[in-house]
Amino acid sequence: MISFRQLHYFIAAAQAGSATRAAERLNVSQPSVSTAIRELEGQFGQPLFERRQALGLELTKFGVEKLAEARAVVGRLEHFASASGAEPAPRLSLAYFATIGPSCLPQVLAKLLRDMPGLQVDLRECDLDALSRSLERGIVDLALTYDVGLPASVSREVLAEYQPHAVMATEHPLARQPDVSLAELAQYPFILVDLPLSREFLMVPFWQQGLSPNVVLRTASVEMVRSMAANGLGVSMLFTRPRHDMSHDGKPVTCLPIRDRTPCQRLVAAYASGAPMSLAAKAALSIIRSHFSPADKA
Known part of the structure; x- marks a missing residue:
């Protein structure tokens, strides 16, 4: 017989990617989570997770299917509890x-x-x-x-739409302009947000104009991009913009609109x-x- 506890622990382990982290979030012991998962796998006759040493748990194809079913069952139980006056x-x-x-x-x-x-x-x-x-x-x-x-x-x-903007040091030659073109940005050393899909999305407007920015630095952090630009290490283009124009290390950053038509x-x-x-x-x-x-x- 499959219990609510087993489903709850299975969902938590899938979300956390680890029985240990799931146990911490649920405030139970790690063996309790591992045992619940093994019990489910025993009833199904096949694994829900691939165990990867030092890398945690990865859902199998069967696990992905069962996770969707488990979430649906737990959702219905939550609705039942809510309708009965209980407040989980x-x-x-x-x-x-x-x-x-x-x-x-x-x-x-x-x-x-x-x-x-x-x-x-x-x-x-x-x-x-x-x-x-x-x-x-x-x-x-x-x-x-x-x-x-x-x-x-x-x-x-x-929820919202953002236009891209250029980022550079306040003393950069382009910083005195009201806006900049992609062609102007491509003339200077470029700092790229190096994340899957993000880097391609940022580069496509340049490529569409036959431009190839000289990427001199790469980072996965937007704040690193802003700080490096503020210190004169290059220019960049970003969508995410804080409410202030200061870098993490306290230097001013100039942010300018892009003159070209670019996708939001x-x-x-x-x-x-x-x-x-x-x-x-x-x-x-x-x-x-x-x-x-x-x-x-x-």
Whole structure:
């Protein structure tokens, strides 16, 4: 007989990628989680996870299928408990694209925790590729990300649109202009955000004009890009922009609009289409949607 506890531990292990981390989040012992998973695998007669030494747990193809079913069952049980007057602690697995996290996620979290008392949030920072896989496999409930590389099986709601901007030191020759062209940026040493899918998205507008920026430095961190640009190590182009024009090390950064017609970047709330959403995920999505709506900011 499969129990709610087994399903709950299985979902937590899939989301955490580790029995140890799942146990920490659930405040139970690691053997309890491992035993629950082994019991499920024994009843199914095949593994739910691949055990990778020092790398944690990876869902098998069968595990991906069973995870979707487990989430659906747990979602129905949550609904039953809610209808019966019981109030289980809401839990949300929320992924976010690494470069946008610091600029928008803390405000979203503050609103979620204020409007959903007792909510427990499991955060997962990802690059675009890993985020898409997590959504497609049902490992996370929701994700805040750019609308880049998401598979067809993932639904999305547009929250905001961002235009690209150039980043450079305040003493850079281009900094005195009101805006810059891609051709002008390509004439100077370029600092690239080196993340899967992100780097290609940033380079496509240059390539479409037959331009090849001289990439001298690469980093996965937007703040590193801004700090290196502020220190005169090169120019860059970004979509994510903090509310201030200072680098992490306290130097001013000049941010200028791009003169050329370039594609905007859409910030979206994304979730798997195939599986029903939990009550917590539905409530969180509504709160996130309201946070970004013009009416909410009026």
